[in-house]
Amino acid sequence: MELRHLRYFVAVAEELHFTRAAERLHMGQPPLSMQIRALEEELGVQLFERSQRRVRLTEAGQGFLLRARAILADTEAAAEEARRRARGELGQLRIGFTSSLPYTSTLPDLLYAYRQRYPEVELQLTESFTNAQLEALDKGTLDVGLVRYVGGPLPAGVSVREIGRDPLRLVLNAAHPLASRPALRFAELAGEPFITFPPGVGTGLPAILERLCRRAGFEPRIVQTAREATTQIGLVAAGLGLALLPAPLECVRIPRVRYLPIAEEDAYFSLSVAVRQSGCGPAVRGFLELLDEVGAARGGEGLIL
Numbered sequence: 001m002e003l004r005h006l007r008y009f010v011a012v013a014e015e016l017h018f019t020r021a022a023e024r025l026h027m028g029q030p031p032l033s034m035q036i037r038a039l040e041e042e043l044g045v046q047l048f049e050r051s052q053r054r055v056r057l058t059e060a061g062q063g064f065l066l067r068a069r070a071i072l073a074d075t076e077a078a079a080e081e082a083r084r085r086a087r088g089e090l091g092q093l094r095i096g097f098t099s100s101l102p103y104t105s106t107l108p109d110l111l112y113a114y115r116q117r118y119p120e121v122e123l124q125l126t127e128s129f130t131n132a133q134l135e136a137l138d139k140g141t142l143d144v145g146l147v148r149y150v151g152g153p154l155p156a157g158v159s160v161r162e163i164g165r166d167p168l169r170l171v172l173n174a175a176h177p178l179a180s181r182p183a184l185r186f187a188e189l190a191g192e193p194f195i196t197f198p199p200g201v202g203t204g205l206p207a208i209l210e211r212l213c214r215r216a217g218f219e220p221r222i223v224q225t226a227r228e229a230t231t232q233i234g235l236v237a238a239g240l241g242l243a244l245l246p247a248p249l250e251c252v253r254i255p256r257v258r259y260l261p262i263a264e265e266d267a268y269f270s271l272s273v274a275v276r277q278s279g280c281g282p283a284v285r286g287f288l289e290l291l292d293e294v295g296a297a298r299g300g301e302g303l304i305l
Contacts, residue, residue, distance in 0.1 A: 001039065001042055001043075003071075003072070003075060004035075005035060005038075005039045006068040006071060006072055007025070007072065008021075008025065008032060008035050008036060008039070009036060009039060009047065009064070009065070009068055010065065010068050010069060010072065011024050011025050012032070012036060012048065012055070013047075013048075013057055013061065013065045013068075016054065016055045016056060016057075017055060018032060018033055018036075018055065036048065043064075045058075045060040045064075046058050046060065046061075047060060047061035047064060048061055084120075085282065086282055087282060087286075088118065088121070088281070088282035088283045088284075088285060088286035088287075089118055089120060089121065089286075090120050090121065091121055091122070091281070091282075091283045092121065092122045092123075092124065092283070093121050093122070093123055093124070093143055093144065093283040093284065093287060094124045094126070094141070094142050094143045094144070095111075095123060095124070095125050095126070095142075095143065095144045095145075095146070095287075096125075096126045096127075096128055096132075096133040096136060096137075096142050096144070096145040096146065096147070097125065097126075097127055097128075097145075097146040098127070098128070098129065098130060098133075098146065098147060098148050098203070099127055099129075099228070099229060100148070100166070100229060100245075100246045100248055100249060100269075101146055101271075102127075103246075103248040103249055103251055103252070104166070104248040106146075106164065106271065107146070109294060110290070110291060110294055111123070111125075113290055113293075113294055114286075114287060114290055117286070117290060118283070118286060121283055121286075126142065128202075129201055129202030129203050130145075130147040130148050130149055130202050130203060130204065131201075131202030132202050133145035133146075133147050133274060134147065134154065134155055134158055134274060135155065137155065137158045137274055137275065137276055138155035138156070138157065138158055138276075140276070143275070143276075143281070143283070143284050143287075144273065144274070144275055144284055144287055144288075145273070145274035145275070146271065146272075146273060146274075147160065147271075147272050147273075147274045148203060148204055148205075148269055148270065148271065148272070149162075149204065149270060149272045149274065150204030150207055150208060150269075150270065151204075157276055157277050157278060158274055158275070158276055158277065159274070159275060159276075159277045160272045160273070160274045161272055161273055161274075162270050162271070162272045163271055163272060163273050163291065163295060164270070164271040164295070165268040165269065165270055165271065166246040166247050166248060166268060166269045166270075166271065167246075167247045167261065167262070167267065167268050167269075168208070168244055168245065168246060168247065168262055168267045168268060168269055169244075169245055169246070169247050169249070169250060169259040169260060169261065169262070170184055170189075170242055170243075170244060170259070170260045170262060171232070171233055171236045171242060171243040171244070171245055171249075171257060171258070171259055171260075172236065172242055172257070172258045172260060173236055173237065173239050173256055173257065173258070174255075174256045174257065174258050175239070175256065176242075176258075178260075179258045179260070181260060182260075182261070183260060183261040183262065183263050184260050184261075184262060184263065185216070185262070185263045185264065186212045186213055186215070186216035186262070186264065187216040187217065189213070189216070189218075189242070190216065190217065190218040191218070191221065192221065192241070192242050193221055193222075193223040193224075193240065193241035193242065194209060194220050194221060194222050194223065194241050194242050194243070194244070195222075195223065195224045195225070195226065195232045195235050195236060195240060195241045195242065195243045196209055196220075196222055196225060196232070196243065196244065197225060197226070197227065197232075198225040198226075198227060199225075201227055204269070205244060205245070205269070208244065208267075208269065209244045212244075212262075212264060212267060223240060223241050224240050224241060229243075229245050229246075229249055229252075230249075230252055232245065233245070233249065233252050233254055233257055234254060236257055237254045237255065237256045237257045239256075246269045247259070273288065273291060275288070
């Protein structure tokens with residue numbers, strides 16, 4: 001028995017007229033009658049009572065009609081689900097992001113737009129450092145990473161594309177002699193105590209701090225490390241040192257803390273999207289397309305505000 005036999009049967013059962021059913025199916029009446037006869041022979045039951053005046057369903061035919069309709073409906077539902085999955089409208093999408101992104105409009109805007117377009121895709125969100133996201137992409141436990149990539153080796157099969165930049169800020173205690181300045185250069189910070197992330201934690205900020213200090217002619221003096229940016233801001237408020245953090249964290253308002261721009265033009269923190277080079281499913285492709293649309297809607301200036 002094939003699905004077409006069920007469609008033929010349902011058409012005749014609903015029309016109760018072979019000629020009208022044949023017209024509805026865009027086929028000849030004799031072939032349709034032959035197909036129904038073949039179906040009855042295969043089932044070993046009579047589905048229709050036929051006379052010159054009318055066609056009507058037998059009791060067996062009435063029961064078979066209920067099942068046939070259900071099978072055809074399930075088949076169409078399965079086909080439509082497959083088509084929707086191929087369009088990225090169903091399924092699951094696992095997204096990683098770094099801890100500073102919720103302080104920007106980037107992540108909320110992007111997720112809101114994605115949820116509006118793909119409301120039935122299940123989102124799994126994970127906050128983690130860049131290195132952890134790259135490892136998860138390599139292992140296949142993450143689909144998309146929104147990372148702060150500053151260069152260096154990547155796992156085989158993972159690609160990274162910059163989508164925006166955040167300016168960096170020096171975070172100072174309000175009592176610091178330089179806190180009232182409109183902006184600072186790193187050449188003015190030789191000998192200052194710095195608070196930064198621990199080595200190997202997976203963020204590129206310590207490397208950027210080291211690069212900016214060395215270019216200014218000195219090595220950074222690290223006096224304290226903390227895994228969380230907000231903890232570093234609190235330690236600055238306590239007078240333990242200076243911190244280098246992305247500008248969106250300026251929204252963290254703690255007494256005795258000042259955020260100063262940096263005069264160097266390359267004092268920024270890149271935001272990039274990381275994906276596996278092969279095996280990107282339709283949900284990932286849909287996310288990347290929407291990411292570009294959101295960036296373009298901001299005048300081509302990237303996703304960072």
